[in-house]
Amino acid sequence: AVGIPPKQFQNMQRTLFAKQLIQQTHLSMTDIAITAGYQSLRQLQRAIEQYCATSPTQLRKKEPVQQKAISLFLSYRPPYNWPYVRDFLATRAIEGMERVTDESYERYFSCNESIGFFKATHDEARHGFKLLIDMPDLGRLHTIIENIKQVLDLHADPILIEQSLLQSGLPPSKLTPGLRLPSAWSVFESGCRAIVGQQVSVKAAIGQVTLLVHQLGETVSDALPSNGLESKTSERYSFPSPESVAENSLEFLRMPQARKEAVRHFARLFINGNMPSHEDILAIKGVGPWTLDYLKMRGERNPDVYLGGDLIVRKMAQQYPVAPEKAAPWRSYLTLQLWQLSNQ
Numbered sequence: 001a002v003g004i005p006p007k008q009f010q011n012m013q014r015t016l017f018a019k020q021l022i023q024q025t026h027l028s029m030t031d032i033a034i035t036a037g038y039q040s041l042r043q044l045q046r047a048i049e050q051y052c053a054t055s056p057t058q059l060r061k062k063e064p065v066q067q068k069a070i071s072l073f074l075s076y077r078p079p080y081n082w083p084y085v086r087d088f089l090a091t092r093a094i095e096g097m098e099r100v101t102d103e104s105y106e107r108y109f110s111c112n113e114s115i116g117f118f119k120a121t122h123d124e125a126r127h128g129f130k131l132l133i134d135m136p137d138l139g140r141l142h143t144i145i146e147n148i149k150q151v152l153d154l155h156a157d158p159i160l161i162e163q164s165l166l167q168s169g170l171p172p173s174k175l176t177p178g179l180r181l182p183s184a185w186s187v188f189e190s191g192c193r194a195i196v197g198q199q200v201s202v203k204a205a206i207g208q209v210t211l212l213v214h215q216l217g218e219t220v221s222d223a224l225p226s227n228g229l230e231s232k233t234s235e236r237y238s239f240p241s242p243e244s245v246a247e248n249s250l251e252f253l254r255m256p257q258a259r260k261e262a263v264r265h266f267a268r269l270f271i272n273g274n275m276p277s278h279e280d281i282l283a284i285k286g287v288g289p290w291t292l293d294y295l296k297m298r299g300e301r302n303p304d305v306y307l308g309g310d311l312i313v314r315k316m317a318q319q320y321p322v323a324p325e326k327a328a329p330w331r332s333y334l335t336l337q338l339w340q341l342s343n344q
Contacts, residue, residue: 015051017072018044022059025138029056035142069134074120074145075127076154079178082122084340085152088182092193092206094213097237105152108220109185110238111140115220118148129154150301153180161330168327168334170320176340181332183301188270189239190299191281194291195263196255208253212263215252216240242270262286297332306331313338 004012018036021027027035033044048056082103090100098107106119116135123130129152135144149155158178165175184190192212197205217237245267250260265284269276282292290309297305306324307313316338317324327334 011047012051013073014038015047017070018056019048019052019059020070021138021141022048022056025141027138027141031142032056035145069132070141072131072133072145073123073126074129074131074149074152074154076129076152077157077159078127079158080124080127081176081178081180082124084176084178085180085182086122091202094206094210094237094239096210096235097213097217097239107185108236108238109144110218110241111135111144112137115218115238116144117220118144120148120152147185151183151185153182153301156180156303161333164327164330165334165337168324169322170334170337174320174337174341176337179333179336179340181297181301181303181336184298185239187275187295187299188242188267191266191291191295192239192245192263194294194298195259195266195287196253198259198286198291200255208255211252211254212245212250213237213239216244216248242267246271258286297335302332304329304331305335307335310335312342316341 014036018032018038021032021035022029025032029044030041033041036044038044038047045056048054048059052059086100086102086105089098089105093100098105100106104119104121106117108115108117110116114136116133116137118131118133120129120131131145131148133141133144133148135141158180161179162175162177165179166172184193193205193209196208196212200208214235214237217240220236220238246264248264250263253260253263262284266281266287269280269284278292278296281287281295282289290307293305293307293309296302297307306327308317308324313335320338320341322334322338324331324334
């Protein structure tokens with residue numbers, strides 16, 4: 001429709017995105033090259049010269065303007081089961097922090113000392129997501145974009161995963177095509193969700209996590225971001241910091257005192273950006289192998305975690321005899337598939 005080959009059009013779009021970053025942000029040229037998908041600074045320079053008839057330095061002569069939301073496109077290998085991902089995220093969405101619609105997922109997130117926002121809208125025809133991202137500090141833009149790709153599991157190879165699930169003994173008719181592993185935003189967030197969710201339903205767990213976010217999460221100012229989600233609540237939030245959780249008595253949570261202490265102890269392990277070992281996490285009273293495995297699967301995005309101790313997984317594995325070891329290194333997807341079969 002635009003009269004140029006697809007590859008050339010793609011290159012032009014990438015260059016225009018890089019140009020936008022150069023003119024609208026304080027990012028270093030190296031960060032811009034990486035964020036826009038170039039292998040090197042030299043590649044970025046050549047592209048700018050080809051499509052903009054100038055150099056990156058010339059483009060940056062003026063002071064960067066007020067940052068606006070950035071749009072880009074994130075691709076995946078089809079098939080991609082968006083209804084599964086959407087419903088998984090919707091069931092666990094925190095009111096005021098996340099919102100899931102028929103075609104999109106959006107949320108607020110903490111980034112250094114500021115709060116950002118993104119909205120990912122599924123585009124099945126183009127095999128990807130249109131991403132709108134708004135954050136005042138773009139120094140970590142590349143990291144945040146990679147995190148969003150992980151949350152939506154855009155790097156997965158569905159054909160390879162499907163072959164592994166078949167090898168484990170699942171009948172082809174029972175496979176969910178394009179199954180993905182929707183991740184939590186961070187290891188800390190996934191651990192909080194897992195501990196709060198022990199021995200209760202997903203709905204009850206989300207009720208408690210929502211209380212945690214509304215009581216201790218940072219409130220988003222009206223000024224930022226400009227494309228924020230609509231919420232039934234009057235406030236909008238980012239997930240609480242480890243410091244705020246560790247220092248609070250958590251009296252507002254409706255759960256046994258021992259579990260509140262486990263959440264506080266867990267939060268203490270993450271203070272000052274620390275990343276605790278699995279041994280440190282297991283040493284917390286009230287945190288067992290299931291909680292750690294859930295954290296590894298959704299927080300650390302480990303594709304090879306079989307939740308053999310999970311009640312639903314155990315029940316479905318009896319109904320559909322499987323050999324989990326034969327699904328390696330994709331046993332997390334076997335866990336998800338067995339969960340999915342329990343809903344049918």
